[in-house]
Amino acid sequence: MSRPAVRVLRLGAVPYAEALRVQERCVAAARAARGPGAPPGPPAESVVLSEPARPLLAFPVLDLRRRRLPLRAYVAGLEALVLRLCRRLGLGAARALPPPFTGVWMGDSKLCAIGVHCGNHITSHGLALNCCTDLTWFDHIVPCGLEGKGVTSLSHELGQHVAVNHVLEPFLDSFQEVFDCTLVSSKEPGD
Template identity: 40%
Template sequence: MQRGRPVVEVVRLGLVSYQEALRLQQSYVGRQRAAAAAVPVPVPVPAPALPHALLLCEHPPVYTTGLRQPYPPHLLDRLRLLGAEVHRTDRGGLITFHGPGQLVCYPVLHLASFRKSLRWYVGALEQTVISVCSGFGVEASRTRHTGVWVGDNKICSIGVHCGRYITSHGFALNCSTDLSWFGHIVPCGVEGKGVTSLSAELRRDVPPREAVPHLLRAFAQSFDCELTGDGTD
């Protein structure tokens, strides 16, 4: 393993409830805070010193709202009637959907080991997903709206939280997601745009597990880090 680069533990959670994934994120955030407090050295913090993690999972159907959108309770109740959970979160961004067939990624990183810039961080996430799409032959790009787009259709939503330079929440790449769930909301609050997936673009089934190797390679390159853990050897 190359010395001096941040080491990120990859943790594959499989299909897990949103609440359980949130609990695990909070646990890793706690580890980061404890480790940072125990390393009283000038920033940037030596790369191997902090327990960075990349949590990968899928969720049962769930709608989540961000800090910037006080979604009316009666509309949230309508979404619950569809058979989905609904959760308010402390991430940035507006309402979105998570469900089976979507590769959800929660990086818990201390940006002192990378670059202490939230703008850079979000851009690195976008570049990671753009590279994943390129690996499948899908031309994706960033726009003035946060996230990753294929034309006028969003293929990946991004919503992050960053406190004391420790990140949580993350991004969700539509692989073989049932896109009809998005029809009940205005995804991420962007009017007049659609959603798409790798499966829709390629006209074949692309399950999340097929996208994971592409994601890990792209993440390691975008963040100039070493990955360890589940299936990274």
């Protein structure tokens, strides 16, 4: 049995608002693909990648009902894919914590924030992986509303500059493994 295809839209460095507009079009395409009069076949699923202010943002648009995947298991899947990526990069100490501490952590510092939305079983939003983020921004806020916790990046943890483009392929490989799909490049949500 073949694995379902998921479209990958690589936006590069675009304003956050543009990435959200593309994500909204992907959600609309996924909903339309399962509505009345839709052509037979699997719903249109996507993962939107963008790079505002240097973290890696990934907005998976997946149909959890079709995948028979509860929302909490989906969040755990996002954590698992980042943990696979971290192991590939040599960060075996990365870990997920029990709720309410979602995301991926190095000690008491968050490496990857996860925040998802799910409407009508279609996911949106997703994760922000700190690759080469300027961590001084977090000195002035309480990240994710968690007192006493810090923020870290791949660059900081690995002791070298890690650009987003260095982690894209291993990230996408991890995504395919965790969500049992085949990723295909796409220009638009409806391609």
